[in-house]
Amino acid sequence: MGTDAPGTADLAATYFLDHDSPEVVDFVARSAPAEGDPKARAVALYYAIRDGIPYEVYSADLSREGLRASATLRAGTGMCIHKSVLYASALRSIGVPSRLVLADVRNHLTSDRLRSLMGGDVFRHHCYTTVFLGGRWVKATPVFSSRLCRLYRMAQLEFDGRTDSVYHPYDLDGRRHMEFLHTHGEFSDLPYDRIVTDLRAAHPGLFAASMRVVDGSLVRDAANAAGGR
Template sequence: MDSDLYRLTRPTEYLDHESPTVRAFVDKALSAQDAKTDVDKAIALYHAVRDGIRYEVYGADLSRSGLKASSVIEAGFGFCVHKSIVYAAAVRSVGIPSRLFYGDVRNHLASERLRELVGGDVFRYHSLTSVHLEGKWVKATPVFNKLLCRLYKIAPLDFDGRSDSLYHPYDELGRRHMEFLQMHGDFDDVPYEQVVGGIRQAHPLLFASSARTAAGSLVDEAGPHPTA
């Protein structure tokens, strides 16, 4: 591995994979799978983050300390920004280079209340993770967990370790779900002021305080719940 790729396996302020919390999360995820290759490990960790960290926009901590991978794991929930950080840290912990990717998206399936707080259907600084596997960079989005997908009638997004895993453009009923409008690119670590400042500037009503989003529940706002 060349020096540039090796640098992208190192812990950072936010991708603190040397912490006991991140190590325990990774060990638990990999011990449950027969993950031998880097691709196997990346897939196992993808599912651990997607379904093991609850996706929730409300009540999310966007402080510097709250965005550390270890803090997100301890909290047990977060939205795309948080979950992409956990995944980037997790794969780095097993020697897989990773970066954080940000882009603005149009989300057509947000709840009515979330649309009001966001100010429409465009969300700034949607986040996912770029991982280096088998000699190339691929994008992975371990964001919406299976239950939330069922509630919002979205097919769960999988990752095969070899091709980009982005949001499906349509939901299970054929309605458009999400589209990328502007790409901000890849970053070695969280560009905190750019990302959190950008979200706060674009969506001020979403914040209950300077660093935490408004209270609520995406599950409750999804309407009648299917049997688990």
């Protein structure tokens, strides 16, 4: 994975990775100074998305429109798919090739409510990005914000443009955190139909009406868990 040279599809604007939209253009202009080199700008965008777009599974909009990079900026929040699509789109806007990676993971720190809704602790189609910098592909995961990491006692994922940024296997208390079980592959565009079909099959209890995840709050889940200890 990630050993081939990037192609034109890894820089293209698509329906989902709409880096030519006014929202993405404005976000990149505010977040990644034009005078920086590609690596510095990619790192700046990583942190702008990691900490500037709150991570939230509950109420996430999984419609076609809701998963566009521009829609995530308008909503101001998103889950791993939304934030990775936004990052991949922002990277392409500065001429840095990017792809999306989908993987099944076991998350040992899922809240009790979310675990119940998901039907366990295995989550289908966790999404992160791979970025072509310095002549090679580097993994980057601009998903969990600093605030959520503090609440859930997880190490923050840093990114320097050279080293892979993926989930640590243990949290700050030495408990198992996240295991990667199966990688489905890299994608130059979001395979929307596959993702939605598989998520509905794997996690039917997670969905409310239409294409939205049920209401809730990861922050509130963490507070409830802390209160019960």
